[in-house]
Amino acid sequence: MGLDRNQIAWRIAQDIADGSYVNLGIGMPELVADFIPEGREIVFHSENGLLGMGPKPPKDREDHDLMNAGKKPVTLVPGGAYFHHTDSFLMVRGGHLDLCVLGAYQISETGDLANWATDSDTRLPAVGGAMDLAAGTPRVVAMTTHCARDGTPKLLGECTFPLTAAGVVDRVYTDLAVIDVTPAGFVAREIVDGMTLDELRDRTGARLTAAENLGILKAPALGDAAG
Amino acid sequence: MGLDRNQIAWRIAQDIADGSYVNLGIGMPELVADFIPEGREIVFHSENGLLGMGPKPPKDREDHDLMNAGKKPVTLVPGGAYFHHTDSFLMVRGGHLDLCVLGAYQISETGDLANWATDSDTRLPAVGGAMDLAAGTPRVVAMTTHCARDGTPKLLGECTFPLTAAGVVDRVYTDLAVIDVTPAGFVAREIVDGMTLDELRDRTGARLTAAENLGILKAPALGDAAG
Amino acid sequence: MRGIQDIPRWTQPLRTRKEDAGRGRQLIDKRVTSFEQALAGIEDGSTILVSGFGNAGSPIELLEALVDQGARELTVVSNNAGEGEFGLAALMRAGRVRKIICSYPITSGSVVVDELHAAGKIELEVAPQGTISERMRAAAAGIGGFYTRTSAGTRLGEGKETREFDGHPHVLERPLKGDVALLRAKTGDRWGNLIYNMTARNFGPTVAMAADLTIAQVDETVDAGELDPEIIVTPGIFVDRVLRVPRRA
C-alpha cells in the first residue's frame, strides 16, 4: 500500500518551488532530482563544492574531478559554479540554501533528527556534512520509510539514537504519510490511500494529529528509473 | 644631519629579505617600494585586494579599478593576483605577511603603536586597516621622524595617543636611528653619522640603550624620485 | 496530484526571487531592467551593506537611485563614507542615512560626511577594516561570534568581551548582517553569478553573502552558462537581482 522510494522522491519533488536552492542528502534523497516537474528550475548544491549539479554523465564522459557529495560522477548545468569547501559550507551553515532533504534513522516530535549513527553501529562513526546541513538549512525535510525494517517506528517522542541536530526537521515524507513537525507535535497532512489515521498512529511512536484538510498521499506508478 | 624620508625608506628597503611578502602603510611607508635593492623579488600586498603590486602606471594607463590602499593607481606585476577584501584581511590577520611598515605617531618601549588618532584630532576618526596590520603581522616596523614637528619625542615609555595595537612593534626606523624594541626596551642599532648616543637619548622619551655593535646610520644622497 | 490545494509555506523560495514572474518566464532570471525593479522593497530603517573601496567597486548609480526609491533612516555599512556629491554622498546629502559604519570616513572630498557629522545629523561608528569584513563574513557563514586580536587593548575594543587565546587577548566580535547589499560587479549572468574587475572586487563578494536581499549593478549581463564555472567569484545563490548599468565613460 505504501509508496516506494521513487514515489516518495516524486512526492517531495512536487513541493519544491521553482527557483529553490536545494541540497539532497546522500542515498535515497538523491532520487528527488529525477522527479522535478517540468518547467521548474531548481539549483542543486553539492557540499563538495558545486552549485548547479546536473544528472550523471554517460559512462564515457565521467570525470573523477567532477563528483557529488556521494562521490558519484555528475555534470554541471549552464549557470553552475565551482567553489571550495569552506565557501560551500558557508552556504550550508549560513542558511543560504532554501531546503535540504535528508535521510533519517529517527525524527522526534520536536524536530530532532538522528541520521548519522545508531547505537548498534559496527561501522566507524561518520558524520560528513549531515550536522552542518541539519543545523544550517532553514528548511529541513526528512525522507524515510515510516518504520525501520523490523517494524519499529522512526517517528518518536524522543530519538534514542545520537542526534544530528535538535529541533530542525520541518516535515517528514515517508512511504505512508506526509507529516509536519509543528509546535503541537506531528501533524499528518497526507496519508497514503487506504490507510486510516489510527493505522498510521499504530506505526508512529509519538502523538499524531491530523491536519484539518487531511489529504491522500498518492504518487503515479514509477519505474526504477526516473519517471 | 638626519635622513630625509626617501633615505629612511631606502634604509628600510635594505633590510627586507628577498622573497618577502610586505605591506607598506599609506603615506611615507609607500616610498620603501622605490628602493628595493636590485636582484630581490619582494611581493607587495595591498589590503584592498592584491598581491604583487607594481609601480604607478603612466598617466594614460591609469585605471581606477586598479588602486592601492591609498586609493592611488598602481599596476600588477606578473605573478600577482586579485582577491576580495575578506581574503585580503585573512592574509593580514592570519599572519601570512612577513612584514609591514607602518607610519607612527608614537611608539612605546614595550612596542605599543599609536598611529591612527591623536587626541587633538579635529578630523573624523579613521582607522582603516591599521589595527588589522599591526595586530596580525608577525613583524611590524615603524617608519617615522624621530620627533614630532614641535620637537616632542615619538618614542616614549608609554603612548599618550590612542593605541593601534599593544606590544607589536619590532623595530623603528627614524631619520636619526634604527632602534629595536626588545624585552629590555629600546635598543639603538644604528645612529646617524655625527650624533652621539646621549644626543639621541635627549630626543627619545624613554630609556635607550645601545647595541653592542652599534652602527652608523647612513644612506646615499637620493633625489625626490626613486633612486 | 500536482494540484495540492494548500502549498505549504516552506515550499516558497526563501529569498526574493523572480519578483517579475509576471513576464511569464519559467526560468530563474535575476536580471532586472530598471532601478525601480532593482531597489523595490527596501524599507525604512534597513541596514544596507555597500561594496567599494573609494570609488572602485562602488555601486554609485544604485546608491543614487536609492534616493529616488525613498527609503529613510538607513544604516549604511561601507568602508568609506562617500566623496564629492555623488553615490553614497548623494544618499547622505538627501538625509537618508541615520548611521554609517565604516573604517575610514576620510577621503579627499569626503565633505558630506564631514558636514553631517559636524551638524550632528549622522551617527558614525568606526571599526577596523578587517573586522568589518570578517563580521560580514561571519553573518554569511552562520557564525554566532568570533574572537580576534584586532582592536584588543585599544579604544575600539573597549567594552567588548575580551578573552585570552594562545597568550594573546582577543575581543569577541558579532556578525554584521545586512537587510540589503548593494554592490558593483563587472558581469552578472541570468542566475546571478558575478565576476569583478581587478581591485574593484574588494568588498563585493563579502557584502553579497551577508545580506537578505543582494542587488548587483554590473557593466554587462549574460545568459547562464556564459561565465566559466571555474572563475565565478560570487555564486548566484548569494545574489537576488542583477541590473546592467553601462559603465561611465
Place this chain on the structure above:
Amino acid sequence: MRGIQDIPRWTQPLRTRKEDAGRGRQLIDKRVTSFEQALAGIEDGSTILVSGFGNAGSPIELLEALVDQGARELTVVSNNAGEGEFGLAALMRAGRVRKIICSYPITSGSVVVDELHAAGKIELEVAPQGTISERMRAAAAGIGGFYTRTSAGTRLGEGKETREFDGHPHVLERPLKGDVALLRAKTGDRWGNLIYNMTARNFGPTVAMAADLTIAQVDETVDAGELDPEIIVTPGIFVDRVLRVPRRA
C-alpha cells in the same frame, strides 16, 4: 651600506622559501623538482592537513612519497580516511599516522582505516565536515575561536563550551592549524599561485592557508604571469613548494 654585518633576525623571510637558492636564481621560485625537495623537513609528530574529497583533489603521490620521507607519529586532517592501499591509505598502512581527524572515514574500500582502528593502532576523531573546514579557515585567518550551531546538542558537541546567540545554542570551536599542508591542484606558477579542476578544488584552498608549510602537487607548472590574476584561487602567499606530478592516465 648593503653590507650591514648583522642582518637582523626579522629580515629573514618567515616561511620556508627558496630552499633551493643554491641553484643560483635570484627570483622567487617555489617550483621544486623532486619529492625529496617537496617533502624536506617534515618532522615526526607533525599535523598534516590533506586536501581531497574521496580521490578528487587528493595529493596521492605526495602522500605515498611521504612514506619514503619517513616522518612518523603524524596527525592527519582529511575529510576521508583513505581507500584501497594507495595515497593516504598507504601512509596509514606504513604505520606513520598516529591519529586522523576526519568527517567521514567510511568509503567503498576504506579497509586500512577499518583494520587499524579495529586493532587499536590509530586514533580516530570524527567532526562535522563544515566544522573541520571552518576551523582550518579560522587558523588561517587569525581567529582565536568561533561559535557555530553545528553539533550543538549532539554527541560531537559534548564537552564544548556552549553559548546562546540569537536564541540558538552555539558551540565554541578552536582553530585547527597544520604544520604542513599537502594538496593537489591543477596548475601552479613560479610564485605558487594555484588553480584547480572542477570539484577537485574542495579542501585545497583551505588547507593551503592553514599550515606553516604548504606543499602542492600540480598537473602542470608555469611561469609567473601565465595565470590570469583574476582567476587565481590560491594566491602564492599561502604556498611554499610546488611539485609537478604528471596526472595518471
